[in-house]
Amino acid sequence: MLQQQPLTGNGPSNGRGLGMSGHPGMHSLNSVHQPSQHRPDGGDAGLEGTENGHETRRDIGDILQQIMTITDQSLDEAQAKKHALNCHRMKPALFSVLCEIKEKTGLSMRNTQEEEPQDPQLVRLDNMLLAEGVAGPEKGGGAAAAVSAATSSGGMSPDSSLEHSDYKSKLSQIRSIYHTELEKYEQACTEFTTHVMNLLREQSRTRPVTPREIERMVAIIHRKFSSIQTQLKQSTCEAVMILRSRFLDARRKRRNFSKQATEVLNEYFYSHLSNPYPSEEAKEELAKQCGITVSQVSNWFGNKRIRYKKNIGKFQEEANLYAMKTALGARQGNDSPHTPNSTGSGSFSLSGSADLFLGVPPVNGDQSVCPMGVQANGNWQSRNSPPPGTSPHSDHSENSD
DNA sequence: CATCATGATTGTGA
DNA sequence: TCACAATCATGATG
Numbered sequence: 001m002l003q004q005q006p007l008t009g010n011g012p013s014n015g016r017g018l019g020m021s022g023h024p025g026m027h028s029l030n031s032v033h034q035p036s037q038h039r040p041d042g043g044d045a046g047l048e049g050t051e052n053g054h055e056t057r058r059d060i061g062d063i064l065q066q067i068m069t070i071t072d073q074s075l076d077e078a079q080a081k082k083h084a085l086n087c088h089r090m091k092p093a094l095f096s097v098l099c100e101i102k103e104k105t106g107l108s109m110r111n112t113q114e115e116e117p118q119d120p121q122l123v124r125l126d127n128m129l130l131a132e133g134v135a136g137p138e139k140g141g142g143a144a145a146a147v148s149a150a151t152s153s154g155g156m157s158p159d160s161s162l163e164h165s166d167y168k169s170k171l172s173q174i175r176s177i178y179h180t181e182l183e184k185y186e187q188a189c190t191e192f193t194t195h196v197m198n199l200l201r202e203q204s205r206t207r208p209v210t211p212r213e214i215e216r217m218v219a220i221i222h223r224k225f226s227s228i229q230t231q232l233k234q235s236t237c238e239a240v241m242i243l244r245s246r247f248l249d250a251r252r253k254r255r256n257f258s259k260q261a262t263e264v265l266n267e268y269f270y271s272h273l274s275n276p277y278p279s280e281e282a283k284e285e286l287a288k289q290c291g292i293t294v295s296q297v298s299n300w301f302g303n304k305r306i307r308y309k310k311n312i313g314k315f316q317e318e319a320n321l322y323a324m325k326t327a328l329g330a331r332q333g334n335d336s337p338h339t340p341n342s343t344g345s346g347s348f349s350l351s352g353s354a355d356l357f358l359g360v361p362p363v364n365g366d367q368s369v370c371p372m373g374v375q376a377n378g379n380w381q382s383r384n385s386p387p388p389g390t391s392p393h394s395d396h397s398e399n400s401d
Numbered sequence: 402c403a404t405c406a407t408g409a410t411t412g413t414g415a
Numbered sequence: 416t417c418a419c420a421a422t423c424a425t426g427a428t429g
Contacts, residue, residue: 254408254425262407277418298417299409306419307407403429410423415416 059090082206099208122226125233132240134175171240178236185232189225193218257300261290265300269308270322275380276305305380 066085070078085091129135200214257265268286269276278286283297290297308315 254423256407256426296408300407302418302420303408306421310420404427405429406425406427408423408425411421413419413421415418 060094063088063090063094086206095208099210101208119226119230122230122233125230125237128237129178129233129240132237133171134178134236134240174236174239178232181232182229185225185229189222192225193221196221257290257292257296261292264289265297265304266318266322267326269301269304270319271326273319276301277380 063085066081070081070085073081126135196217197214200209200217203209256262264286268278268282272278278297278301280294283294283301287294287297292300
């Protein structure tokens with residue numbers, strides 16, 4: 001390619017002959033019309049001798065002819081010809097001219113393809129991978145940071161260490177794959193680069209190949225490989241993103257509490273029916289008992305209150321059940337059969353049975369038939385409410401009368 | 402697959 | 416900031 005240009009001689013000839021100082025071009029080489037031109041360096045032997053000028057021209061023409069036709073020949077033929085040309089007595093001279101031409105064209109090309117301002121996308125990907133703990137220093141900081149960021153953004157207490165470790169292991173999996181691939185990539189890149197460089201060096205014996213040209217070639221190769229690298233990084237980023245979203249989704253996912261947990265919560269709820277607003281301490285205690293977070297306890301109570309209020313009838317049976325249970329537990333003073341609650345619920349324990357209504361009226365789930373017992377106790381729903389800011393003026397007429 | 406149950410989120414008001 | 420109310424989204428069930 002590069003060497004073709006001079007050979008085809010398509011550049012404008014200024015008829016200055018071989019002159020090293022002039023504007024070179026094979027064309028001029030082809031037609032050495034003005035042997036009178038003298039070369040300033042005068043390094044090469046007898047190209048422009050006086051008496052044998054004609055012979056020289058024929059020599060050059062001959063060489064050029066051979067070069068021009070070399071591509072049409074078979075490989076073996078070409079190899080042989082190459083060798084022959086290499087040994088040709090005019091070779092050094094021709095070679096030096098070619099070198100000069102290359103130097104010139106190389107210079108002009110250099111301006112066209114200049115610097116390469118680091119692909120911004122690649123930079124972004126790099127930063128991302130670094131932030132996610134995939135690219136950075138081994139383990140520790142990155143992944144943990146990412147996880148804590150994820151949890152804190154969710155606004156929840158970060159207690160699901162199980163999911164954390166899951167996330168971490170998945171992340172490190174991605175990480176190792178990424179590094180393996182990156183290594184492979186780098187190895188391939190180096191291999192290919194050295195291969196090409198060797199090739200060029202080897203070729204530089206038969207055709208002019210400047211170091212700058214090799215550099216350029218290497219740059220081109222690196223650019224090509226860099227696009228592969230970008231792809232690798234991109235897909236890694238995607239994998240991390242997917243993992244992360246899945247992780248967050250998993251946190252967001254609703255999973256029913258254990259039976260025990262709901263039992264504990266319900267017990268508290270129904271035994272504090274008149275004021276089902278557990279204090280912070282009570283929430284903590286409940287959370288501990290249920291193996292959930294305080295905010296989950298809050299959620300549960302929020303949901304429970306609103307749903308209970310909305311449809312007291314529906315919850316009647318449940319209310320009675322828990323009332324009974326609690327009462328039983330309180331009365332017997334020891335373990336209630338299926339309420340782990342009694343174990344250590346000191347702060348709000350069963351003693352709060354003031355709220356209880358033990359006269360369990362047999363309600364058949366009819367919403368409008370609201371048992372007085374519960375209603376009377378559950379004054380938080382309609383009357384003045386103890387908790388601050390609770391003014392549930394809501395006339396849930398569907399059950400009040 | 403439709404429906405209900407239920408934990409979580411969001412918007413609003415005090 | 417908390418509670419409430421509405422709503423979302425998923426799990427369980429038939």
